[in-house]
Amino acid sequence: MKIPVEKGQEKGFLSDGRHTVEITNIEEGKSENQGIPFFAARMENDEGFVLQRFYLSDAGRPVIMGLYDVVGIEPKAGQDLDTKQLIGKKLSVEVGDYTYNDPNSGSERTLRQASHFQRV
Numbered sequence: 428m429k430i431p432v433e434k435g436q437e438k439g440f441l442s443d444g445r446h447t448v449e450i451t452n453i454e455e456g457k458s459e460n461q462g463i464p465f466f467a468a469r470m471e472n473d474e475g476f477v478l479q480r481f482y483l484s485d486a487g488r489p490v491i492m493g494l495y496d497v498v499g500i501e502p503k504a505g506q507d508l509d510t511k512q513l514i515g516k517k518l519s520v521e522v523g524d525y526t527y528n529d530p531n532s533g534s535e536r537t538l539r540q541a542s543h544f545q546r547v
Contacts, residue, residue: 440539441475441522447547448472449517450498453510458482460530466510468494470520470541477522479541494518497544519545 441448448470455466464483469476481491492502498516502508520541529536 438471438475441472441477443523445519445521445543446472446474447517447519448477448541449515450513451476451515453513455510463487468510468513470518477520477539477541479520494544497546499546517547519547 449472450468451471452469453466454469455464457464465480465487466483467478467480469478471477481487481494483491491508494513495502495508497518498513500508500512500516521543522539522541524537525540526535526537528534
């Protein structure tokens with residue numbers, strides 16, 4: 428079997444711990460269960476990558492505002508934030524696994540995630 432490797436697919440996940448990363452891509456979508464809009468930021472360095480979703484919900488809004496603040500973009504009331512502004516921005520993140528129970532199946536799922544954002 429031959430496995431094609433597309434551009435951007437040559438890296439594995441970042442290891443556990445703190446990493447300085449660059450946001451290289453933004454994808455938009457809606458959550459599978461409740462249809463909540465989100466954007467997913469691909470954060471990477473030479474060692475690997477992590478893909479982190481940010482949900483546009485009341486609970487997710489402070490996390491999004493914190494991300495913009497860490498990369499030096501000041502959110503202002505009455506002005507929209509464009510997720511494309513995040514591409515090329517650098518920050519420090521803590522990478523690790525997050526385990527939860529899937530609401531549909533009840534089975535345990537584990538995701539690789541970025542958290543504890545800091546300026547670089």
